[in-house]
Amino acid sequence: xxxxxxxxxxxxxxxxxxxxxxxxxxxxxxxxxxxxxxxxxxxxxxxxxxxxxxxxxxxxxxxxxxxxxxxxxxxxxxxxxxxxxxxxxxxxxxxxxxxxxxxxxxxxxxxxxxxxxxxxxxxxxxxxxxxxxxxxxxxxxxxxxxxxxxxxxxxxxxxxxxxxxxxxxxxxxxxxxxxxxxxxxxxxxxxxxxxxxxxxxxxxxxxxxxxxxxxxxxxxxxxxxxxxxxxxxxxxxxxxxxxxxxxxxxxxxxxxxxxxxxxxxxxxxxxxxxxxxxxxxxxxxxxxxxxxxxxxxxxxxxxxxxxxxxxxxxxxx
Amino acid sequence: xxxxxxxxxxxxxxxxxxxxxxxxxxxxxxxxxxxxxxxxxxxxxxxxxxxxxxxxxxxxxxxxxxxxxxxxxxxxxxxxxxxxxxxxxxxxxxxxxxxxxxxxxxxxxxxxxxxxxxxxxxxxxxxxxxxxxxxxxxxxxxxxxxxxxxxxxxxxxxxxxxxxxxxxx
Numbered sequence: 001x002x003x004x005x006x007x008x009x010x011x012x013x014x015x016x017x018x019x020x021x022x023x024x025x026x027x028x029x030x031x032x033x034x035x036x037x038x039x040x041x042x043x044x045x046x047x048x049x050x051x052x053x054x055x056x057x058x059x060x061x062x063x064x065x066x067x068x069x070x071x072x073x074x075x076x077x078x079x080x081x082x083x084x085x086x087x088x089x090x091x092x093x094x095x096x097x098x099x100x101x102x103x104x105x106x107x108x109x110x111x112x113x114x115x116x117x118x119x120x121x122x123x124x125x126x127x128x129x130x131x132x133x134x135x136x137x138x139x140x141x142x143x144x145x146x147x148x149x150x151x152x153x154x155x156x157x158x159x160x161x162x163x164x165x166x167x168x169x170x171x172x173x174x175x176x177x178x179x180x181x182x183x184x185x186x187x188x189x190x191x192x193x194x195x196x197x198x199x200x201x202x203x204x205x206x207x208x209x210x211x212x213x214x215x216x217x218x219x220x221x222x223x224x225x226x227x228x229x230x231x232x233x234x235x236x237x238x239x240x241x242x243x244x245x246x247x248x249x250x251x252x253x254x255x256x257x258x259x260x261x262x263x264x265x266x267x268x269x270x271x272x273x274x275x276x277x278x279x280x281x282x283x284x285x286x287x288x289x290x291x292x293x294x295x296x297x298x299x300x301x302x303x304x305x306x307x308x309x310x311x312x313x314x315x316x317x
Numbered sequence: 318x319x320x321x322x323x324x325x326x327x328x329x330x331x332x333x334x335x336x337x338x339x340x341x342x343x344x345x346x347x348x349x350x351x352x353x354x355x356x357x358x359x360x361x362x363x364x365x366x367x368x369x370x371x372x373x374x375x376x377x378x379x380x381x382x383x384x385x386x387x388x389x390x391x392x393x394x395x396x397x398x399x400x401x402x403x404x405x406x407x408x409x410x411x412x413x414x415x416x417x418x419x420x421x422x423x424x425x426x427x428x429x430x431x432x433x434x435x436x437x438x439x440x441x442x443x444x445x446x447x448x449x450x451x452x453x454x455x456x457x458x459x460x461x462x463x464x465x466x467x468x469x470x471x472x473x474x475x476x477x478x479x480x481x482x483x484x485x486x
Contacts, residue, residue, distance in 0.1 A: 039394040048378035315387030
């Protein structure tokens with residue numbers, strides 16, 4: 001096998017070949033991605049010729065606007081050709097299997113697949129199946145992982161707070177269904193963040209979540225006390241089966257981020273949200289549009305992160 | 318190389334600066350190429366004091382060996398704090414060898430605008446060009462074998478020196 005024996009994202013030299021999850025990714029690679037992304041932020045020249053002649057296929061088995069668009073912009077700014085496939089409305093509905101879809105796309109000379117799928121593990125499955133010169137980036141799989149979102153959140157935190165070694169970070173809301181939360185927790189731990197808190201009702205926290213090394217709070221007012229970073233999660237109605245919540249109104253009352261709850265965090269705390277936001281459900285408009293919100297910079301940094309990941313990966317043989 | 322010590326980089330720098338003096342006006346843009354070229358450009362800038370601030374270029378995203386070698390581990394952001402359009406520019410590098418770095422630098426520069434002119438200054442020209450590129454200002458010309466590499470180093474006090482490395486085959 002040409003991949004790393006213990007980590008299917010890395011090649012034998014320990015370099016990034018696929019990006020599937022932030023779990024188990026060495027700190028050195030995380031820092032390399034964050035440092036490389038910095039070179040793409042705020043530059044006068046938006047487009048560089050690095051991936052000229054390469055084809056990036058955005059293969060989305062689940063709907064997405066922001067992630068797909070920012071991947072597309074990132075690839076275009078590296079001069080790659082981008083092909084967008086919305087598989088939900090295409091072959092799969094005609095009954096084609098996942099691997100047949102991938103084989104067909106490989107036959108169209110893809111160099112890189114950006115994959116979103118509703119099933120956890122689908123990008124991993126594809127990565128094991130493709131030819132050795134094809135790279136796979138996970139753009140979100142089920143409840144499992146959303147590594148580029150986790151990375152752009154780390155970029156945003158580093159941009160405003162400079163350093164992870166003294167930070168208290170709170171992750172609030174629907175952790176159970178959130179691939180973003182898992183990616184954030186793994187990345188924060190690897191980058192040396194000493195205190196990660198998760199805040200939410202018992203029904204929306206995974207069982208034994210404290211085994212990830214996080215502190216668990218069910219009372220948001222206690223959990224937000226003196227934190228430096230508040231990252232809100234979207235309430236994922238589409239992934240909920242059965243009644244995990246009495247109502248969105250009640251969720252807002254206890255776990256919605258409002259100005260008075262945010263006042264319990266440090267005065268210079270920043271507020272993140274991976275989007276799309278449910279205003280009035282997990283976050284109040286006055287917070288989302290307020291001075292401490294860094295939600296729109298997150299989107300901008302997301303392009304730089306995706307450019308960094310693609311340019312590092314495509315250069316690794 | 319016993320019996321053939323490398324020249325002193327500080328002396329070469331002084332010679333280079335004297336060559337460049339008549340060519341550098343207040344509006345000349347000095348652009349160093351990462352990493353050694355940036356050090357040389359900074360020193361030339363200190364000595365000749367053009368009004369235009371010194372610039373730094375990292376050509377990693379324009380290199381023609383990306384497909385073979387991948388992305389450089391430590392890419393820096395290119396910083397050109399002046400308008401390139403219509404300006405007389407001097408690219409500054411530490412060691413001029415194949416000319417491929419300069420080709421990449423020219424491509425990157427033209428993404429910023431159309432300069433009036435671009436000239437090239439190198440602390441050391443070691444020959445071995447693979448492209449039709451020549452420097453107008455040269456600190457010294459050295460004959461090296463293909464397996465030998467010289468690199469510029471900078472110590473804590475900012476002093477420059479040359480270092481010879483034999484490539485392992």
